[in-house]
Amino acid sequence: MGGLALGASLQQHRLSNGTCFLWQTAYCTGEAYLPESLLLVLSTHLLLPVVPCPHASMNVNIARAYVHAVFTSVHVSCLLFGIALFLVAIARLDALESDNIAMELVDVDDDEDVSLEDEEHESLVYQRRHKRETRQARALEKLASAKKTRSFLDLLHEANLEALPSHVPTYLRAAVGPPSSSARRHFCSVCGYFANYTCTICGARFCCIRCQKIHTDTRCQKFIA
Amino acid sequence: MTRASVGAGGGGGGGGGGVSLKAVVLDNGAGWCKAGVAGSENPEALVPNCVARPHSGKQRWLVADQVLACDELQRLGIRRPADRGYLIASELQKEIWERIFRTLLKIRPSETSLLLIEPPFTLPSIQKLTDELIFEEFGFRSLFVADPASMTHHYLQHRNPDSDLARSRCSLIVDSGFSFTHTSPVVYNVTCNAAVKRIDLGGKALTNYLKELVSYRTLNMMDEQWIMEDVKEKLCYCSLDVASDMNIARKVGAENYIRCNYILPDGLHFKRGIVKNPDVVPLAYRHLSLPESTNTPKSQGDMPMAKDEKVTVPNAQELTVTNERFLVPEMLFHPADLGMNQAGIAECIVRAVSACHRDLQPLLYKSVVLTGGTTKLPGFKERLELELRPMVPAEYDLKVHALDNPIVAPWRGGSLFASSEEFESCSITKGLHTKWQHFGHANKNG
Numbered sequence: 251m252g253g254l255a256l257g258a259s260l261q262q263h264r265l266s267n268g269t270c271f272l273w274q275t276a277y278c279t280g281e282a283y284l285p286e287s288l289l290l291v292l293s294t295h296l297l298l299p300v301v302p303c304p305h306a307s308m309n310v311n312i313a314r315a316y317v318h319a320v321f322t323s324v325h326v327s328c329l330l331f332g333i334a335l336f337l338v339a340i341a342r343l344d345a346l347e348s349d350n351i352a353m354e355l356v357d358v359d360d361d362e363d364v365s366l367e368d369e370e371h372e373s374l375v376y377q378r379r380h381k382r383e384t385r386q387a388r389a390l391e392k393l394a395s396a397k398k399t400r401s402f403l404d405l406l407h408e409a410n411l412e413a414l415p416s417h418v419p420t421y422l423r424a425a426v427g428p429p430s431s432s433a434r435r436h437f438c439s440v441c442g443y444f445a446n447y448t449c450t451i452c453g454a455r456f457c458c459i460r461c462q463k464i465h466t467d468t469r470c471q472k473f474i475a
Numbered sequence: 476m477t478r479a480s481v482g483a484g485g486g487g488g489g490g491g492g493g494v495s496l497k498a499v500v501l502d503n504g505a506g507w508c509k510a511g512v513a514g515s516e517n518p519e520a521l522v523p524n525c526v527a528r529p530h531s532g533k534q535r536w537l538v539a540d541q542v543l544a545c546d547e548l549q550r551l552g553i554r555r556p557a558d559r560g561y562l563i564a565s566e567l568q569k570e571i572w573e574r575i576f577r578t579l580l581k582i583r584p585s586e587t588s589l590l591l592i593e594p595p596f597t598l599p600s601i602q603k604l605t606d607e608l609i610f611e612e613f614g615f616r617s618l619f620v621a622d623p624a625s626m627t628h629h630y631l632q633h634r635n636p637d638s639d640l641a642r643s644r645c646s647l648i649v650d651s652g653f654s655f656t657h658t659s660p661v662v663y664n665v666t667c668n669a670a671v672k673r674i675d676l677g678g679k680a681l682t683n684y685l686k687e688l689v690s691y692r693t694l695n696m697m698d699e700q701w702i703m704e705d706v707k708e709k710l711c712y713c714s715l716d717v718a719s720d721m722n723i724a725r726k727v728g729a730e731n732y733i734r735c736n737y738i739l740p741d742g743l744h745f746k747r748g749i750v751k752n753p754d755v756v757p758l759a760y761r762h763l764s765l766p767e768s769t770n771t772p773k774s775q776g777d778m779p780m781a782k783d784e785k786v787t788v789p790n791a792q793e794l795t796v797t798n799e800r801f802l803v804p805e806m807l808f809h810p811a812d813l814g815m816n817q818a819g820i821a822e823c824i825v826r827a828v829s830a831c832h833r834d835l836q837p838l839l840y841k842s843v844v845l846t847g848g849t850t851k852l853p854g855f856k857e858r859l860e861l862e863l864r865p866m867v868p869a870e871y872d873l874k875v876h877a878l879d880n881p882i883v884a885p886w887r888g889g890s891l892f893a894s895s896e897e898f899e900s901c902s903i904t905k906g907l908h909t910k911w912q913h914f915g916h917a918n919k920n921g
Contacts, residue, residue: 339814345687346680346813347654349525349553349700402558409598419668421596424657426672426826429818434811442688442798443725444718469691 500889502592505557506653509886513893520579525555551701560654584613590893619902624648624659626888640842647839651849658827670830713854714801724798732758737794821862846881
């Protein structure tokens with residue numbers, strides 16, 4: 251199960267039934283992973299169902315809400331906190347692959363008049379072509395504003411590449427895999443310099459007292475990066 | 476079959492049987508589409524593979540080359556047909572291709588063969604999607620699908636027939652593109668798929684990372700992917716000594732020659748973003764281009780930032796970047812720093828080579844070739860050599876070749892191949908495609 255099973259979306263119903271219910275989804279691309287040991291702890295100690303599921307793209311808000319919930323409870327908060335941090339890291343990696351999000355907010359109200367005007371500017375001679383262009387523009391409008399149909403990860407899951415015999419090179423097997431030395435350099439989350447210190451509250455890194463102050467004032471516990 | 480050279484048969488194409496048919500080469504990258512008629516040196520269309528719309532929302536969606544001409548860059552909304560390097564939104568892709576084929580290249584698909592360069596390990600469902608798009612929506616006459624690595628190899632082989640690469644017919648192609656980085660051993664002119672390794676980091680992730688860093692530290696640029704892309708291309712570089720660069724970047728005042736200012740486009744004075752002090756930019760990596768002897772940083776080296784600001788503008792918004800300039804490309808070499816559980820690019824190369832037969836390994840190390848837009852970062856080659864050398868057995872030669880125009884290298888290879896004689900016999904015609912489809916259906920039903 252190399253690189254499989256990487257926590258993504260968590261659902262928690264702590265208030266309703268008093269138990270923590272975690273839904274572990276698999277993340278097949280191998281860019282991050284839940285350490286096997288942690289998975290074991292989860293499944294044995296907490297009696298959590300750890301089910302590999304298709305990757306549901308997770309947003310930071312879920313993670314944030316989750317972290318909040320963890321803090322309010324007494325149980326196993328340390329462990330879960332670690333997982334939450336981990337989930338934030340995944341969400342962040344996901345964000346690195348995203349396109350410009352601003353456009354989601356752009357409302358797609360009628361551009362018809364505008365596009366007609368534009369075309370006049372372009373001085374199109376034939377009315378027929380004129381019509382076609384408008385139609386095209388409208389079609390494009392529809393397409394581009396439509397939600398993305400299915401993400402690549404959905405398709406990847408659907409392709410069921412794990413089922414292929416081991417000698418067939420596939421997308422999954424082409425991933426380079428974990429580095430030989432896991433030594434991770436830490437950079438200050440505030441200024442980017444080598445960070446020797448860790449925030450005791452949220453685990454972010456900083457390099458000096460000045461940066462620590464900025465960190466606590468602005469970003470501590472916000473889990474943005 | 477003697478295919479007339481494309482230049483000669485390039486006219487209308489007519490209905491003249493199979494002789495004067497054009498072939499079009501399309502390198503459909505997730506970031507940029509490279510398209511042009513086979514046989515030419517450079518692609519006629521080198522356009523972003525996206526549609527975009529300025530934030531004001533007054534305009535229609537801009538397609539491909541129109542995006543480049545757009546003057547309103549602030550908060551440009553971008554939508555791409557590819558996700559993680561692979562085509563997923565075929566309708567959107569169709570619009571972009573339509574623009575390329577009909578408006579930019581002015582070809583008639585029914586009389587044209589297509590050579591499509593597609594990333595390796597495309598999922599079967601995506602392959603099907605692409606095939607349908609090509610044969611059913613556009614109705615191309617025939618199709619040949621190639622991978623970027625073998626095409627780059629092909630190009631280099633033709634360009635320099637005396638090189639090690641051409642004689643051994645082996646090379647290791649490092650293709651660091653927009654969505655991911657592939658290291659592909661090419662053995663006897665064929666990509667060895669079983670040994671290809673991938674890092675899920677490319678130009679896009681780097682841009683987004685830069686965006687994220689800058690947004691916290693200086694100005695909020697979270698909506699400005701397009702602008703940040705430009706900042707990255709103009710200012711980022713690969714550091715050869717992270718520790719010392721880090722210390723320089725920490726200094727204040729003129730000693731800090733890594734700090735650069737970028738003037739953001741405001742749509743009024745500046746239609747495009749520009750670097751404020753272009754002389755300062757190469758200071759950070761000047762030791763790369765100079766030979767060892769002249770590398771005297773103390774005497775003339777610590778040239779302070781040019782005091783006379785060439786561009787004096789009222790109210791220009793400036794973006795200051797310091798250590799982000801080298802920390803961002805650094806992630807390619809150490810994805811672990813980002814929290815990614817993947818090896819860096821040097822280790823990726825070693826693993827790809829080790830997956831090949833032992834006798835081939837010295838040949839592969841001898842011709843490591845860098846393609847893809849991300850390898851254009853200054854210092855990429857030097858940094859890679861620095862990282863790779865300790866990992867490669869001492870008795871093997873290590874040669875890393877950077878190309879002068881890595882973005883179009885696979886396209887050029889495709890162009891060469893598509894104008895060669897074998898091309899026609901290798902490609903799949905539309906008729907064959909339909910036949911196979913029927914066959915597939917029959918199999919499924921039966």
